[in-house]
Amino acid sequence: xxxxxxxxxxxxxxxxRGLGRACAVxxxxxxxxxxxxxxxxxxxxxxxxxxADEAGVDVSNIIAAAADLNTEDGRAALVEACPDADILxxxxxxxxxxxxxxWGMDDWQAALQANMLAPAFMIKALIGGMKDRRFGxxxxxxxxxxxxxxxYMGLSTAARSGLTALCKGLSVDAAPFNVTxxxxxxxxxxxxxxxxxxxxxxxxxxxxxxxxxAEICETIAANRMGRPEEFGDACAFLCSAQAGxxxxxNLQLDGGSYAGLI
Numbered sequence: 083x084x085x086x087x088x089x090x091x092x093x094x095x096x097x098x099r100g101l102g103r104a105c106a107v108x109x110x111x112x113x114x115x116x117x118x119x120x121x122x123x124x125x126x127x128x129x130x131x132x133x134a135d136e137a138g139v140d141v142s143n144i145i146a147a148a149a150d151l152n153t154e155d156g157r158a159a160l161v162e163a164c165p166d167a168d169i170l171x172x173x174x175x176x177x178x179x180x181x182x183x184x185w186g187m188d189d190w191q192a193a194l195q196a197n198m199l200a201p202a203f204m205i206k207a208l209i210g211g212m213k214d215r216r217f218g219x220x221x222x223x224x225x226x227x228x229x230x231x232x233x234y235m236g237l238s239t240a241a242r243s244g245l246t247a248l249c250k251g252l253s254v255d256a257a258p259f260n261v262t263x264x265x266x267x268x269x270x271x272x273x274x275x276x277x278x279x280x281x282x283x284x285x286x287x288x289x290x291x292x293x294x295x296a297e298i299c300e301t302i303a304a305n306r307m308g309r310p311e312e313f314g315d316a317c318a319f320l321c322s323a324q325a326g327x328x329x330x331x332n333l334q335l336d337g338g339s340y341a342g343l344i
Contacts, residue, residue: 086323088113090217092169093160095119095151095204098129100273101223102173104314109169110137110144112318117145117164121156151200152192161207168215169321170208172201173223176275177237179282189237197224197241202248205263209256218261219321222249226269226336246332253330262329264320269336270298272307304337 087109094106098120110116110133118133120126126146134141147163150156151174161167177193201222212218224242231239246265253263270276280294289297299306313335319325320333334340 085112085318087321090114090168091164091166092171093117093164093167094171094173096173096175098122098125100275101268101271101310101313102171103129103133104310105171105317106133107136108314108318109321110134110139114169115143117147119147119149119160121148121150123148152195157200157203157207166211167208168212168217169219170204171221171223171317172204174200176225179234182236185237193237193241197238198244201245209261212261213256213259216260218256220263221317221320222265224265224267226267226334226340228267229332229342230340250330257329260326262326264329265332266317267332267334268308268313269339270302270307271310271313273310276307302337303339306337308335308337
């Protein structure tokens, strides 16, 4: 299927590795010029070549923007690198798991800044141009915890749920302009995030890495972790010309694990 993305311009936040990187690869493969982002300049430069090679495109189609999404200056620099983006994939590192009674004001402010306010301000900076051009695709990488809250993931759940609520309202306003806003809710993809979760379980339970990873897989109906490329391809479709009638939705990517109906 031709997704109609040839010549489109995309910003993928936090995309030198993990799920953001997978989205960048998928969009580049479909012909989009992709601006990738990281705070780590060295990692970013290396990722440009790797993403281009994996997508089978010239490295000139991948633009590096070193910026900290959690700062106003960082977001401005990222928008400046691609001010007329047709596609925005918001992504950012999630807060660590922990105990509710141990979280102070600094923990809450950091979580809200990274996982609600930073993506909200990126959307604010770019959605007007998308409306003017009558094409826009905004995809927020959030978390399965938005619909299935977990005690230890309270910081992530609260911040990302706030973004979800905001974007539901925005999606209605943007729909007449062929601008869609959707959320992708991953659960247990084989990335650095799951490695950190395994390390957390090892420390908390006194188990081995293999045991920790096996425990993670047992929580998934498919009995395996998701592959990042599966996530990236789903993102590319949500950004496609064919997906113009899909907006305001939360797409579960969890190997069939979500127990609810809606």
